[in-house]
Amino acid sequence: MTDSHDSDRLIRVGKWLTGIGLVAMAGLYYLALVVTPAERWQGAAQKILYIHAPAALTALAAFGIVGIVSLGYLFLKDPRLDAFAEASAEVGLAFGAIMLTTGPMWGRPVWGSWWQWEPRLTLTLLLVLLFIGYRAMRTAIDDPEERARYSAVIGIMALVLVPFVHLSVYLFRTIHPQPVILKPSRPTLPWEMLRTFLFAMAVFAIQYAGFVALRYGIGRRRAEAA
Amino acid sequence: MSVIRAGLAIAAKDVRVELASKTALATAITFAALVLVIFNFARDPAEVKLEVLAPSVLWVTSAFAGVVALNRSFAMERERGAMEGLLLAPVSRSAIYLGKYLANLAFVLVVNAVLLPLFIVFFNVAPGSALGWIALLLVLAATGYVAIGTVLAAMTVRTRFADLMMPVLLLSFLIPPVLVGVLATTRLLGGRPISEIAGLVQILVLYDVVFVTLGFMLFPATMDE
Numbered sequence: 001m002t003d004s005h006d007s008d009r010l011i012r013v014g015k016w017l018t019g020i021g022l023v024a025m026a027g028l029y030y031l032a033l034v035v036t037p038a039e040r041w042q043g044a045a046q047k048i049l050y051i052h053a054p055a056a057l058t059a060l061a062a063f064g065i066v067g068i069v070s071l072g073y074l075f076l077k078d079p080r081l082d083a084f085a086e087a088s089a090e091v092g093l094a095f096g097a098i099m100l101t102t103g104p105m106w107g108r109p110v111w112g113s114w115w116q117w118e119p120r121l122t123l124t125l126l127l128v129l130l131f132i133g134y135r136a137m138r139t140a141i142d143d144p145e146e147r148a149r150y151s152a153v154i155g156i157m158a159l160v161l162v163p164f165v166h167l168s169v170y171l172f173r174t175i176h177p178q179p180v181i182l183k184p185s186r187p188t189l190p191w192e193m194l195r196t197f198l199f200a201m202a203v204f205a206i207q208y209a210g211f212v213a214l215r216y217g218i219g220r221r222r223a224e225a226a
Numbered sequence: 227m228s229v230i231r232a233g234l235a236i237a238a239k240d241v242r243v244e245l246a247s248k249t250a251l252a253t254a255i256t257f258a259a260l261v262l263v264i265f266n267f268a269r270d271p272a273e274v275k276l277e278v279l280a281p282s283v284l285w286v287t288s289a290f291a292g293v294v295a296l297n298r299s300f301a302m303e304r305e306r307g308a309m310e311g312l313l314l315a316p317v318s319r320s321a322i323y324l325g326k327y328l329a330n331l332a333f334v335l336v337v338n339a340v341l342l343p344l345f346i347v348f349f350n351v352a353p354g355s356a357l358g359w360i361a362l363l364l365v366l367a368a369t370g371y372v373a374i375g376t377v378l379a380a381m382t383v384r385t386r387f388a389d390l391m392m393p394v395l396l397l398s399f400l401i402p403p404v405l406v407g408v409l410a411t412t413r414l415l416g417g418r419p420i421s422e423i424a425g426l427v428q429i430l431v432l433y434d435v436v437f438v439t440l441g442f443m444l445f446p447a448t449m450d451e
Contacts, residue, residue, distance in 0.1 A: 074447050126398055133394040140385035150381045153444045154395065157374065160440055164402040164433055171426075172405055 007220035014214030021207035028196070028203045036196045048106040050196055054204035055098035056124055062092030062208060063127050066134075067159025070152035082148035083219035084212070085155055086138065089131050091211040095204070096128035119169045126165055130158050144226065229324060232317040236325020241332060243302065250298055251336060258291040258341045262348050280349045281411035287345070288364055288407075289371075289400045291337050296375035297392045299330045300383040313449060323376065323445035327438075330379075331372045338364045356414040359423070363410055363430065367403035370434040373441035374399045380448040399437075406430055 032050040039046035065088045073081040103121060104114040115121070134154050141147040244251060265283040266276070303309040312322055342361060345351065375396050382391040407430075410423040 074444075126401060130395070130398040133391070133398070136387075136394065137382070137385060137391055140387055140391060146384070149447050149450060150385075153377060153381065153447050156444060157377070157399070157437075157440065160436060161399055161402075164429075164436075167429065168402040168405040171409065171429075 007217045007224060010213050010217030010220060014210050014212075014217055017206055017210030017213055019210075021203060021210050024203040024206060028200050031196050031199060036192050039193070042110050045106050045109045048102050049193075050200040052099060052102040052106060053197070054200045055095045055102065056120070057201070058204045058208050059092045059095035059099055059124060060127070062088045062095060062212075063131060064159065064162075066092065066131070066155045070155030070159075073148060073152040074156070079144065079148060079223060080220070082144075082151065083223060084216050085151060086219055087212045087215035089134055089155070090215055091208060093128060093131055093135065094211065095208070096124060096131070099124055100128060117169070117172070119166060122169045123162065123166050127158070127162070130161075134158070144223065229318055229321045232321035233324025233328065236312070236317075236322060237328035237332070240302075240325065240329030244329075244333065250295075251333065254291055254295045254333070254337045255340045257294050258287055258337055259344055261287040261290055262341075262344055266348060276349050277415070280345075280351060281408045281415060283349065284341075284345050284360070284411060285367075285404045285407045288338055288341060288367070289397070289404050291341060292334050292368065292371060292375065292400070293393045293396050295334050295337055296330055296372065296379050296396065297382075297389060299326060299333075299376060299379045304383050319446035319449050320442055322449065323442060326380070327373060327376045327441065330376050331368060334368045334372050335365065338368060351415065356417075359414050359420065360411055363407050363423075363427070366427065366430040366434060367407050370430065370437045371396070371400055371403055373434070373438040377441050377445050377448060380445065402433055403430060406433075 028050065032047050036047075036050075038044060066085045069081050069085040069088065072078075073085065107116060108114050134151065137154060138147055138151055141150060262283065265279065265287065269279060300309070303312065342357070342364065346353065346357070351357070375392075378392060378395050382388045382395065385391055406426045410426040413422050
């Protein structure tokens with residue numbers, strides 16, 4: 001009985017955090033679009049930075065957390081860790097989808113092309129694809145204990161793969177330089193932009209916490225019902 | 227029985243079963259040959275010269291053949307219920323992994339050993355010392371991704387849509403070896419000195435060490451009953 005109480009509380013906390021995050025997100029839009037000055041060369045397109053970069057960083061962090069929590073699961077065999085990994089993976093996919101849709105929107109006017117095989121973009125794309133596989137794998141196994149073990153194995157392998165992908169994709173880029181109108185590495189941001197960016201990071205962190213708490217609570221409730 | 231001896235015994239068992247029918251091996255080799263043929267036609271011969279495409283074709287074909295080969299590596303155990311027998315045998319999980327890994331590696335290397343001459347013939351590659359290095363690169367790449375594929379196959383074989391799940395998961399792990407392999411092969415076929423691929427070979431060796439170690443660490447978790 002105490003367990004079901006746990007999942008109820010988690011879902012309640014998740015709803016609150018998500019609500020706070022949404023209000024803060026509205027504030028972020030106002031701050032980014034109205035208060036923060038437009039960038040001189042990129043114009044309005046640059047505003048997407050405040051959504052794109054925090055979404056990308058949150059997605060990468062979410063996938064990293066899956067790997068670390070998965071390692072914990074193999075040692076402790078605690079089903080709560082598996083439910084948490086599942087939640088973080090799904091929320092990571094949602095933020096990854098934001099990253100992958102806002103990237104081309106910005107790339108087209110600024111780089112002159114929808115997509116560039118730039119190391120960070122490529123790594124994120126690959127992780128999103130890999131975690132879609134992770135998600136598919138989870139749905140293809142019925143036994144919860146087996147599903148947890150298998151998912152943990154994939155989560156850990158994905159974490160170990162990251163440096164290899166990053167290194168190899170980086171080599172690929174340096175050997176085949178492509179014309180880029182603007183380098184993805186930006187000069188130091190002026191304070192007004194940095195402030196908005198940091199606020200955006202905080203908003204996305206709250207959203208991540210809210211979504212994961214919700215999804216984790218749902219996962220726990222499902223486990224209780226099973 | 228030591229882990230190595232038990233592992234070798236399991237690998238020898240798999241190789242004997244394979245050689246008894248040779249169906250899987252012949253099918254995998256035919257698959258690799260067909261991919262080579264498809265790549266030849268997947269270009270405008272007037273616009274894209276065969277030589278330009280050659281390194282990519284070799285590595286993509288090798289990777290696809292590897293996925294196909296690994297996909298069936300635990301099929302025998304599933305169909306005959308032999309996994310239970312293997313798990314009941316007085317050998318450690320590491321020995322089972324070593325055995326399956328070595329058998330899979332042998333299978334993939336034989337497929338590659340046929341693929342490379344076919345590639346040389348179909349793609350007009352000039353014979354030379356570069357080919358020895360390319361063979362070494364193929365062996366180094368397989369050493370790593372077969373370690374991953376053996377772990378993945380042990381899991382996917384017990385899921386629904388096993389034949390789909392395996393490629394979707396394994397292909398992501400093939401990106402580093404394929405990318406490094408293509409870069410090194412392009413330089414070798416372009417007559418560049420060996421010193422220019424030293425760094426790429428190091429990445430492959432690191433990939434092998436890391437994922438073979440990880441395979442031994444994670445495989446037991448796929449076998450808990």
